[in-house]
Amino acid sequence: MxxxxxxxxxxxxxxxxxxxxxxxxxxxxxxxxxxxxxxxxxxxxxxxxxxxxxxxxxxxxxxxxxxxxxxxxxxxxxxxxxxxxxxxxxxxxxxxxxxxxxxxxxxxxxxxxxxxxxxxxxxxxxxxxxxxxxxxxxxxxxxxxxxxxxxxxxxxxxxxxxxxxxxxxxxxxxxxxxxxxxxxxxxxxxxxxVGSLGGLFTQRVFLTRGLIAFFLFASFGTLWSGLSLPLADTPWQLSESQIGLFGIAGLAGALGAARAGRWADAGRATPVSGLALTLLILSWAAIAQLPWSLWLLIVGIVLLDFAVQAVHVSNQHVLAAAHPERVSSVIGGCMVFYSLGSALGAAATTAVFTTYGWTGSSLLGAGFGACALAVWATNRRLPREGANHPSEKPGTRQVQEETQGAGQAGPVMNSPKAL
The missing domain is CATH 1.20.1250.20 (MFS general substrate transporter like domains)
Incomplete structure (x- = not known):
C-alpha cells in the first residue's frame, strides 16, 4: 500500500x-x-x-x-x-x-x-x-x-x-x-x-485484547474528559481555547507511536503492549503534577498518548492476524470495549475529581492502567499451544500465544493485495 x-x-x-x-x-x-x-x-x-x-x-x-x-x-x-x-x-x-x-x-x-x-x-x-x-x-x-x-x-x-x-x-x-x-x-x-458476535467473547485472544482495550481507554478517558476541570480552576484558570491546545501534546505522543505497526510486523506486538502499559502507568506520575507544573503535565500527556496508540495498534494487528476471515466483525466487536471503557473513564473522573481533586483522578487513571497490565500479564502466564518453528514468519509466535483457546480460523475470505 x-x-x-x-x-x-x-x-x-x-x-x-x-x-x-x-x-x-x-x-x-x-x-x-x-x-x-x-x-x-x-x-x-x-x-x-x-x-x-x-x-x-x-x-x-x-x-x-x-x-x-x-x-x-x-x-x-x-x-x-x-x-x-x-x-x-x-x-x-x-x-x-x-x-x-x-x-x-x-x-x-x-x-x-x-x-x-x-x-x-x-x-x-x-x-x-x-x-x-x-x-x-x-x-x-x-x-x-x-x-x-x-x-x-x-x-x-x-x-x-x-x-x-x-x-x-x-x-x-x-x-x-x-x-x-x-x-x-x-x-x-x-x-x-451478527449472530456469531457473542461467540467471540468466549475466545481468549478476543477477550484478552478486549479487556486490555477497556481499561486502556478508561485511563485515556479519565485524562481527556477530566483535564479541563483542573485547568479551568485555580491556579491556572485557562480559557477553553487554551485548554484545547493541550491536544497538540497528545497528538505528538500518538504520532510518535507510528512505528508500533512495524514492531507488530516483526512479531513484537505482545512485549510492546506490556512495555507500553507500564509506560501508561508511569505517565500518570507526571500528569498528577498538574496543580504545580504544566510542563510535567505535557510530558505525561505525550507519554500517555504514545502508550495508548502503541497498545491500540498492537490490538488491531493481533486480532486481524487471528481472524483474517472476519476482520471487520472482530475489530468492530473489540471497539465495544473501547467505547465502554471511554465512557467509564469520563463518568468516573468527574465524580472522583469533585471529591478527591486531581490527585484522585490521577490515581484512578493509573489504576485503570494497572488493570490493563494485569490482564496482559495474566494472559502471558497462561500456557500456549505448540512452539515456534524455524520456518515460521515473523509474528507467528505472537499469534500462537494470543490465540490459545480461540479455535481454528475459518476460510480466508480476503486475498491480500498490495496496493
Whole structure:
C-alpha cells in the first residue's frame, strides 16, 4: 500500500471520529443556541456515542459481506448528510437526530481499518494498520483544537458544515483512488455474522485484547474528559481555547507511536503492549503534577498518548492476524470495549475529581492502567499451544500465544493485495 493511500485512509478515520468528538469544546454555545438546559448538554456528546455502539453491532459486520471500499464511500456520504442536518438544525431534536446518525456511521473507522488489513501483505499489515489508526487519535485530539478555532470565528455550526464537506470529498476520493478488494464468496451471511458476535467473547485472544482495550481507554478517558476541570480552576484558570491546545501534546505522543505497526510486523506486538502499559502507568506520575507544573503535565500527556496508540495498534494487528476471515466483525466487536471503557473513564473522573481533586483522578487513571497490565500479564502466564518453528514468519509466535483457546480460523475470505 503506497503512502498516499495510507494517508487517505488515515484522513477518513480522522474525519469520521471527529464527527463524534467535535461537540466537546462547543457544548455551551451549542446547547444555548439549541435551547438545551446546561445540565443536559452532556447528552449532545452521549448521543453520538450511543449511535456509535449501535453501528458497531449492526453495520461493521457488513464489511465481511460486501466490498469495503464501496461501504466506506456510502458511510461517508451518509455521515455528510447527518452533519448537514446538525449544522442546519433549528431545534434540539433535529441536532440530536443528526448527531445520532453520524455516530452510527462513524463506524466507517472500523471498516477502513479492516480494509487496510485485508489489502495489505502479511509482512506490512501492522505498519499499514498503525498509519491508518493514527488518524483515529488525530481525529479525537485534533478535533479539540480545530473545533475551538472554527467556532470562535464562524460559530459552532461551521464545524459541522466543514465536516460535511470533508466527508463528501473523501467519499469521492475513496471510490476513485482505492481498488476493490479481491474477495472470495463470504463464508457466512450478514445474519450469521451478527449472530456469531457473542461467540467471540468466549475466545481468549478476543477477550484478552478486549479487556486490555477497556481499561486502556478508561485511563485515556479519565485524562481527556477530566483535564479541563483542573485547568479551568485555580491556579491556572485557562480559557477553553487554551485548554484545547493541550491536544497538540497528545497528538505528538500518538504520532510518535507510528512505528508500533512495524514492531507488530516483526512479531513484537505482545512485549510492546506490556512495555507500553507500564509506560501508561508511569505517565500518570507526571500528569498528577498538574496543580504545580504544566510542563510535567505535557510530558505525561505525550507519554500517555504514545502508550495508548502503541497498545491500540498492537490490538488491531493481533486480532486481524487471528481472524483474517472476519476482520471487520472482530475489530468492530473489540471497539465495544473501547467505547465502554471511554465512557467509564469520563463518568468516573468527574465524580472522583469533585471529591478527591486531581490527585484522585490521577490515581484512578493509573489504576485503570494497572488493570490493563494485569490482564496482559495474566494472559502471558497462561500456557500456549505448540512452539515456534524455524520456518515460521515473523509474528507467528505472537499469534500462537494470543490465540490459545480461540479455535481454528475459518476460510480466508480476503486475498491480500498490495496496493
Amino acid at each position: 503506497d503512502v498516499w493511500r495510507r494517508l487517505l485512509l488515515a484522513v477518513v478515520c480522522g474525519v469520521a471520529v471527529a464527527s463524534i468528538y467535535a461537540a466537546q469544546p462547543v457544548l455551551e454555545p451549542m446547547g444555548r443556541d439549541l435551547g438545551v438546559p446546561p445540565e443536559l448538554t452532556g447528552w449532545i456528546v452521549a448521543t453520538g456515542q450511543f449511535g456509535y455502539l449501535a453501528g458497531l453491532l449492526l453495520l461493521v459486520p457488513l464489511g465481511d459481506v460486501v466490498d469495503r471500499r464501496r461501504l466506506i464511500a456510502v458511510h461517508l456520504a451518509i455521515t455528510a448528510a447527518a452533519m448537514i442536518l446538525t449544522a442546519s438544525a433549528s431545534a434540539a431534536w433535529l441536532a440530536f437526530a443528526g448527531l445520532a446518525t453520524a455516530g452510527v456511521f462513524a463506524v466507517v473507522v472500523q471498516t477502513t481499518v479492516a480494509y487496510a488489513a485485508s489489502v495489505s501483505p502479511p509482512a506490512e499489515r501492522g505498519r499499514n494498520i498503525g498509519v491508518v489508526t493514527s488518524g483515529v487519535v488525530v481525529g479525537i485530539l485534533g478535533a479539540r483544537v480545530v473545533t475551538g478555532a472554527l467556532a470562535e470565528v464562524w460559530g459552532w455550526r461551521s464545524v459541522y458544515a466543514v465536516l460535511a464537506v470533508l466527508s463528501l470529498c473523501l467519499a469521492a476520493l475513496v471510490l476513485v483512488a482505492l481498488p476493490s478488494e479481491e474477495r472470495l464468496h463470504p463464508a457466512a451471511g450478514y445474519r450469521q455474522i
